[in-house]
Amino acid sequence: MATLxxxxxxxxxxxxxxxxxRVLHWWFIQITVANLVVIILMVLVFVAAxxxxxxxxxxxx
Amino acid sequence: MTTAAEEDASRLExxxxxxxxxxxxxxxxxxxxxxxxxxxxxxxxxxxxxxGVLTVSALVVIIASGAVLTIFGPSWWHTSTAGHFVNSIHxxxxxxxxxxxxxxxxxxxxxxxxxxxxxxxxxxxxVAVLAAVGAxxxxxLSQQNFDSQWISTQAKDGxxxxxxxxxxxxxxxxxxxxxxxxxxxxxxxxxxxxHVLLVRIRGVVPPFAESSEGS
Amino acid sequence: xTRKAFNPDRDVAEWNGPKVPYxxxxxxxxxxxxxxxxxxxxxxxxxxxxDPAVTLQSWAQxxxxxxxxTALSELDGSSGTAQYGPPYNAxxxxxxxxGISPERWVGVHIPVNTAQDFVFGPLAxxxxxxxxxxAVAIYQAASDSQKAAWATAYGNALASARTVDxxxxxxxxxxxxxxxxxxxxxxxxxxxxLSGPLxxxxxxxxxxxxxxxxxxxxxxxxxxxxxxxxxxxxQWGMMNETGNYPGQAWLWLYTMWYQVPPIKSSSSADLLVWxxxxxxxxxxxxxxxxxxxxxxxxxxxxxxxxxxxxxxxAT
Numbered sequence: 001m002a003t004l005x006x007x008x009x010x011x012x013x014x015x016x017x018x019x020x021x022r023v024l025h026w027w028f029i030q031i032t033v034a035n036l037v038v039i040i041l042m043v044l045v046f047v048a049a050x051x052x053x054x055x056x057x058x059x060x061x
Numbered sequence: 062m063t064t065a066a067e068e069d070a071s072r073l074e075x076x077x078x079x080x081x082x083x084x085x086x087x088x089x090x091x092x093x094x095x096x097x098x099x100x101x102x103x104x105x106x107x108x109x110x111x112x113g114v115l116t117v118s119a120l121v122v123i124i125a126s127g128a129v130l131t132i133f134g135p136s137w138w139h140t141s142t143a144g145h146f147v148n149s150i151h152x153x154x155x156x157x158x159x160x161x162x163x164x165x166x167x168x169x170x171x172x173x174x175x176x177x178x179x180x181x182x183x184x185x186x187x188v189a190v191l192a193a194v195g196a197x198x199x200x201x202l203s204q205q206n207f208d209s210q211w212i213s214t215q216a217k218d219g220x221x222x223x224x225x226x227x228x229x230x231x232x233x234x235x236x237x238x239x240x241x242x243x244x245x246x247x248x249x250x251x252x253x254x255x256h257v258l259l260v261r262i263r264g265v266v267p268p269f270a271e272s273s274e275g276s
Numbered sequence: 277x278t279r280k281a282f283n284p285d286r287d288v289a290e291w292n293g294p295k296v297p298y299x300x301x302x303x304x305x306x307x308x309x310x311x312x313x314x315x316x317x318x319x320x321x322x323x324x325x326x327d328p329a330v331t332l333q334s335w336a337q338x339x340x341x342x343x344x345x346t347a348l349s350e351l352d353g354s355s356g357t358a359q360y361g362p363p364y365n366a367x368x369x370x371x372x373x374x375g376i377s378p379e380r381w382v383g384v385h386i387p388v389n390t391a392q393d394f395v396f397g398p399l400a401x402x403x404x405x406x407x408x409x410x411a412v413a414i415y416q417a418a419s420d421s422q423k424a425a426w427a428t429a430y431g432n433a434l435a436s437a438r439t440v441d442x443x444x445x446x447x448x449x450x451x452x453x454x455x456x457x458x459x460x461x462x463x464x465x466x467x468x469x470l471s472g473p474l475x476x477x478x479x480x481x482x483x484x485x486x487x488x489x490x491x492x493x494x495x496x497x498x499x500x501x502x503x504x505x506x507x508x509x510x511q512w513g514m515m516n517e518t519g520n521y522p523g524q525a526w527l528w529l530y531t532m533w534y535q536v537p538p539i540k541s542s543s544s545a546d547l548l549v550w551x552x553x554x555x556x557x558x559x560x561x562x563x564x565x566x567x568x569x570x571x572x573x574x575x576x577x578x579x580x581x582x583x584x585x586x587x588x589x590a591t
Contacts, residue, residue, distance in 0.1 A: 153319050176285065224378025270288070
């Protein structure tokens with residue numbers, strides 16, 4: 001349990017998201033800002049994965 | 062160097078033993094060099110290839126943090142800051158899991174990764190998504206807070222409409238918890254294992270041939 | 277032997293070209309470290325939501341009139357649960373699309389009798405209240421029209437009820453035994469006395485919350501809490517989480533169908549949406565077999581980007 005006790009100061013959120021949800025309305029679409037951020041990040045990460053040159057274990061040379 | 066005992070064993074071995082047959086099939090379909098290869102085809106050079114392994118890694122974190130929550134029981138995370146922290150790890154690893162899985166799915170779609178007898182790999186991937194959605198839903202239902210109360214009363218209507226609600230009662234915390242910590246982790250892990258083995262058996266899909274492009 | 281013609285969206289020549297060193301285990305190890313760091317980082321920065329559960333007690337204390345109105349609707353059979361139909365009871369019309377009605381086929385499997393389970397049952401456990409037990413007996417012995425008359429009168433009175441010191445106060449009227457029954461039940465809930473009698477079984481500690489949750493969801497109080505948190509169906513609530521946390525964003529398509537006419541106003545919306553989602557999921561799983569759909573990757577040419585090194589070397 002010692003390690004869990006050490007984690008104690010980390011268990012309170014640095015950024016408090018327990019606030020009233022922010023929601024965007026557009027036409028018939030309703031989405032929370034949090035979900036929209038996740039979806040936009042997903043698209044950005046996908047595009048970045050396609051565009052950024054690969055320097056991993058298979059890149060060689 | 063083989064010992065006399067080993068020679069004895071190989072002499073006693075017959076091909077109609079189930080165990081021997083399984084070993085032959087396994088070695089033929091998936092020799093060790095193919096199961097754990099040291100090389101990949103030269104075309105495997107893009108960041109999009111890392112999202113499969115990232116998804117598996119997130120699944121490992123989900124199962125590890127879920128195991129800690131299991132050890133201390135379903136009430137622990139409501140009353141202990143350490144428990145709440147482990148719960149935070151658990152839920153964020155789920156968000157990361159779905160995030161990387163979706164990017165992986167998009168990538169595999171645009172590679173048409175089902176080509177060349179790889180259709181079963183695609184289908185097991187889709188089944189893994191479905192099982193993961195079920196695992197996530199039962200997890201949300203196991204929270205014992207306002208969120209789980211709300212989600213259960215909302216989800217019941219859809220599931221009741223399919224007829225499944227009579228047996229899969231989302232309002233029954235005990236039943237949902239047991240699905241969440243026993244059946245669904247097994248199912249997800251099993252399908253993911255099959256999926257990964259299929260990738261190793263068939264290999265990573267080659268690019269479209271230049272001649273077939275746009276035709 | 278005949279062989280199907282080569283189809284670029286289904287077939288591919290196996291790779292005989294060059295290979296490069298690629299350490300899968302090392303990749304996995306690095307991925308584990310990266311994912312663990314990202315997850316721990318997110319957990320430290322954002323923590324996780326845990327809005328306290330609503331109890332029948334907190335409901336009765338915060339909104340006693342709504343509790344009383346809901347209890348009355350459970351008694352006279354007008355509540356959402358009483359009118360639900362299968363799998364709970366024979367109350368309402370099961371959802372049905374083109375003669376397909378799995379709800380009806382399966383029938384009642386989790387029997388719920390709202391008057392018995394939510395009103396008579398809990399009141400019967402009330403000790404030292406012979407007046408209440410007598411009221412229940414009078415109610416149960418009355419004719420259906422008499423019961424309805426009492427319930428209607430009390431319902432009208434509750435509609436303009438006031439709350440004094442947490443107690444429901446209504447104008448005088450001909451309520452028969454109904455007022456005493458509902459007031460006793462509300463008082464019982466306010467004291468926290470309803471957590472015991474309601475659960476589904478007589479086990480010492482029940483983990484099945486079906487009945488209290490059905491009772492809770494019949495009231496406006498619970499619905500109001502959900503609506504204030506943007507969680508209701510017409511708010512695309514299935515993909516939302518309490519607070520400003522991301523939720524089950526992967527349910528976006530499922531929750532979207534509920535906003536689309538004519539599903540939006542259909543009494544069999546749930547069944548329709550599930551049918552659509554099952555069909556679409558089958559399409560996703562069977563993409564490799566569906567002409568046109570399986571050609572999209574080749575037509576969009578996104579793969580040129582993924583394999584750009586390969587094509588550069590090939591030319």
